[in-house]
């Protein structure tokens with residue numbers, strides 16, 4: 001690539017010389033052509049470098065760095081804005097022979113992406129990438145003060161420790177089984193009602209409502225009024241739209257503008273979150289009795305004085321939990337059910353496993369999950385083929401100059417991992433496009449972050465702290481759905497993807513459900 005820049009510049013220089021010497025009357029050639037060629041030469045110099053415009057001052061890498069030049073100024077922003085950005089980035093990396101590390105430009109933002117387990121490990125597990133680049137919308141929506149975007153210092157460590165102890169500890173996750181069972185009942189009742197009324201079920205809304213009420217109760221405790229629940233649900237949905245929206249200002253020096261009204265809407269939403277969640281914190285404090293509560297808010301309020309968060313930080317942390325705990329689970333369950341509806345043989349096989357392990361006189365419980373390897377394999381296979389965060393949701397930031405392999409990554413570079421590319425790489429996974437849960441029976445693969453061939457929850461210091469809670473919820477709900485009902489297609493399932501905050505099904509899944517004979521159900 002560097003050679004092509006030199007070549008392009010030399011040819012331009014030659015053209016200029018020829019133009020001036022060959023023309024008998026150099027006017028207007030010289031005055032028009034020369035400045036144009038001059039500007040073009042500068043553009044080529046700045047733009048036609050590996051990785052594009054944002055990498056123009058990092059030529060020390062030029063022999064090793066690979067990546068698309070992209071468009072002048074914009075770089076690969078147009079591809080990044082696509083609902084299939086993960087696929088486009090994977091195709092680019094493979095075209096440039098840069099699966100280990102590809103450089104690219106997002107406007108003026110310098111970025112690299114790994115599509116290989118080894119470099120992915122270096123990035124996710126290295127302490128040099130322990131911060132995240134801040135999106136304007138994330139900052140305005142207060143996530144800077146919550147776990148996901150707080151810089152990796154004392155404050156972030158304190159938040160992660162508190163969340164690990166009071167929100168995600170194994171004791172607390174298992175203590176929330178009764179809640180998960182109740183929500184599963186509500187979801188199945190809702191689905192049955194819809195089936196009776198419409199003759200088919202659209203599962204997305206049911207999973208979204210279920211995940212929301214599940215997380216709300218674990219964060220705020222029981223007894224939340226319906227009106228408040230609906231208001232919080234509305235705020236979460238608006239937040240997803242805002243944060244998923246591509247914002248030009250994140251990558252171009254246009255901070256004084258608000259093209260799409262994102263900043264204005266974020267300010268308005270943050271004020272509403274502060275008022276609604278802030279009021280809930282104040283009410284709980286006034287009530288005074290929080291040492292006996294089993295919810296996260298009570299736990300935060302019971303912390304010793306020296307560890308206690310300010311009210312505004314508490315609002316940010318509670319808001320983040322609701323925000324993160326709703327979408328991923330609903331999206332993952334919809335993909336799993338799509339696969340179950342499509343592959344009736346696999347559905348039958350897991351139902352046989354459920355019948356053998358659970359029998360027909362009771363419902364599935366958390367304690368059954370370790371004895372349901374095929375059910376767990378299905379979840380892993382869906383996480384492999386349809387990871388909710390194909391680009392691991394939030395990028396990382398190089399906090400100082402660091403080498404990844406032989407490539408020098410300068411401080412301030414936005415660093416991403418394309419987990420979707422890794423899980424679809426034929427040199428890593430046999431028949432990567434085939435849905436075959438059996439592969440996880442044949443080989444034990446951990447999905448918790450130690451094996452970078454399949455790390456849907458990320459890895460390293462910033463690995464998802466909610467992964468055990470998320471998996472416990474998905475396993476139990478899936479077990480209940482499949483044990484008690486048979487799920488049938490009404491038309492062929494459309495597996496088209498749409499990358500928003502998570503990788504969603506473009507067309508919501510519609511299917512039919514019928515009770516399974518002889519199984520104890522609702």
Ligand code: HEM
Nearest residue numbers: 147148324325328389392456457458459462463464466470
């Ligand atoms: C299927 C469910 C889930 C998936 C696939 C998922 C995925 C992820 C991923 C890929 C990351 C980035 C990790 C990294 O940078 O290495 C992440 C971070 C995070 N997740 Fe999850 N997640 C799930 C469930 C949850 C739940 C239920 C919660 C909380 C209620 C949660 C809270 C968080 C938080 C707070 C972070 C930021 C961690 C940090 O920056 O220190 N997640 N998640």
